[in-house]
Amino acid sequence: MPVQEALEYGLKLKGNMVKASTLQGYTYSITHFVNWLEEHHPHIKGINQVNKKVAQEFLNAILLSTSSRSRNNNRLNLSSIMQLLEDNDIMTVNPMKKIAVLKTKPNRNKTYTKEKQEEIFKYLEENDPILLLYIKFVSYNFLRPVEVNRLRVKDINLKSKTLEFEAKNKVFKTKLIPEILLNDLPDLSGMEPDNLLFTPEKLGGEWEASETNRRDHFSKRFKGVKDHFGLDGNYGLYSFRHTFITQLYRAMVKNSTPFAAKSALMEITGHTTMDALEKYLRDIDVALPKDYSHLLQTANDQ
Structure with missing residues (x-):
């Protein structure tokens, strides 16, 4: 299967499995990868021509131009899609999962005085x-x-002075709204x-x-x-x-x-x-x- 067609098919399979925001991240990584392939490896047409060496070269290009965090995120996104393709016998092997995750510098926000x-x-x-x-x-x-x-x-809910929200772990939680916020x-x-x-x-x-x-x-x-x-x-x-x-x-x-x-x-x-x-x-x-x-x-x- 052609590279872009295969990756878009994997994206379609992911469509009902993840949130829209996650899907957007996958779409960005796929677009970036396809454009990079067309520029640096125009001879690669089929998805099974994408091997570990090509995948590593792409990730290194991201590392040199941005950061290890961005490199790791793109690796994770593409590996998730390629694993689906491997599971569905469209790719022989997922080359991204053979590549190690790099250590990243923690991005810690400072506290204001x-x-x-x-x-x-x-x-x-x-x-x-x-x-x-x-x-x-x-x-x-x-x-x-x-x-x-x-x-x-x-x-x-102003009567009960509470709010419901979808937390980081995707679970809905309820919290009390303190008076200092209610007044605003x-x-x-x-x-x-x-x-x-x-x-x-x-x-x-x-x-x-x-x-x-x-x-x-x-x-x-x-x-x-x-x-x-x-x-x-x-x-x-x-x-x-x-x-x-x-x-x-x-x-x-x-x-x-x-x-x-x-x-x-x-x-x-x-x-x-x-x-x-x-x-x-x-x-x-x-x-x-x-x-x-x-x-x-x-x-x-x-």
């Missing part, structure tokens, strides 16, 4: 109130940006229940865009705010989640033991295990030790 967070909120209050409310769902309800993008008007919500009663809560121009509107494009829109929109404040790539929308979890934990631990504070925090953040929460807190450096200068002094005196 309280002063910087307040400056950003004040700026957005005057210049972009829709983006500010979007960020407050990340900050006060500890949702991930992708989870905020999925919210529809009907997911917000507009009247939703006149909005169409199935409309997205956040759209570019208004709350509760229609928006014909994929989940990926919706996420990218708000990320790019926040990029303008970052540029205004001179913030680098270490800061992003996700940083607000880190920031407010840090503030909350440090406030809670003042009047309780660390274990009691973490137990209460688990219910708020949605982490399913204490180990998962503790790893997250370690990753964002929430728990800092008390000043230990006296110990260093004692060690020096000995």
Whole structure:
């Protein structure tokens, strides 16, 4: 079977197996690979001519032009499609699965200082109130940006003060909406229940865009705010989640033991295990030790 025809057939098979956003990622990788083949290996016509050497060369080209993370993502996408083709006897072997995954540098968003967070909120209050409310769902309800993008008007229940959302693991969860966020919500009663809560121009509107494009829109929109404040790539929308979890934990631990504070925090953040929460807190450096200068002094005196 011709390369493009085979890969598009694999994509079609995947159509009812994965979310639209995942399918979009597969489509991008296939298009990129087919275009690269036409430019660098125009003699390759059939899908079974794509061997490990060709696959490795393509992934190396991505690595040299972008990053190991992008290279790994393309490898994963193409391997998933090619495995379907192998399972259906269209490819003799999936060459991508024989290629190792590269180590990537963790992409960690830094936490904002309280002063910087307040400056950003004040700026957005005057210049972009829709983006500010979007960020407050990340900050006060500890949702991930992708989870905020999925919210529809009907997911917000003002009577029970709760919201339903599709979490990272694709499971629907319910969370309490804190009073601090409820006070900022507009009247939703006149909005169409199935409309997205956040759209570019208004709350509760229609928006014909994929989940990926919706996420990218708000990320790019926040990029303008970052540029205004001179913030680098270490800061992003996700940083607000880190920031407010840090503030909350440090406030809670003042009047309780660390274990009691973490137990209460688990219910708020949605982490399913204490180990998962503790790893997250370690990753964002929430728990800092008390000043230990006296110990260093004692060690020096000995």
